[in-house]
Amino acid sequence: MTAYDSFDHRPDPTIGQLLRDHLTGGDDAGFVARVRLAARSTEWRDRPASGEWDLLARWFRPGIAAAAAVFVGALLGVGAGDTGSSTLSLAEALGPVEAPAELLAADAQPDPQVLLSPLLEAR
């Protein structure tokens, strides 16, 4: 038929042109405008962006949630502290106690067990 046969590895310009003419719908510019409008009106606002403010916005909610969790945790901790009857008050803990004499006489660093024993005994 022509120089182009079915085994040819090159595109057939005649068949190609026929197919293009047959399948081309026209008004590509209008279609592009339609797609861009669809993206702008329904999609673009939902798409994650990478601006600095968007980055901060993404951090904002988790930050608020974390702060709220810490605050609630602190409240629970204080509440639990108030209900405990076996704990020492600050004044009791810092009150005058008798330091073991060996602490004052010793040259070496005091043993923490010995140092804290009055506090533990007071409980």
Add this chain to the structure above:
Amino acid sequence: MTPSSSSAAVRRAPPADCDPQQPEGPARIEHLPDAELVTRLVEGDEEAFGRLVAEHAPAARRLARLVLRDPNDADDAVQDGLLAAWRSIARFDPRRSFRPWLMRIVLNAARDLRRRRTVRETQPLGGHEATREAAPDRQAGRALLRARLAEALATLPERARVAVTLFDAEGYSHGEIAELLDVPEGTVRSDVFHARRNLRVLLAPFLEEVR
């Protein structure tokens, strides 16, 4: 558009006294390759999206028409596909070619729409021209040719239709088509070969006049 995307566009806008040789700003975006446009799109540049759509929409519409045949359905599918590609652009591997990736999404959108659509009779593309009288002039001959082409395409399996169109009409390589259709390259060569042979047989009386 969100303030963020707007601000991103503003950041990229060149100052009034910028060097005209610098490939920046909306006026230069038409000359950017797909890879650069994709990078800008990932960063939220709406102009880059518009440019990619303008570049690939014509071929995407032709591809969708091969699958759906109804022009309106085809345009709906292409729009779905383009928006889907835009939403998932962050997952695109920039080391690969953008065109087959995009067309694959469009092809899947067209197939998906075809599944969702209720079965209805659609006039094949160009079919209305088959009812015209075959006038002796060249224009009428071409109209008849197009009608015959629609019939010939309808005889081909979808994959062969897509393969021969992408190869002969869109200039895709066998490898790109294989990637798009997710089949071996040899299968694409075979599809193109058989589709061409069938088209040439069915269109033989007309092709001699066209060439």
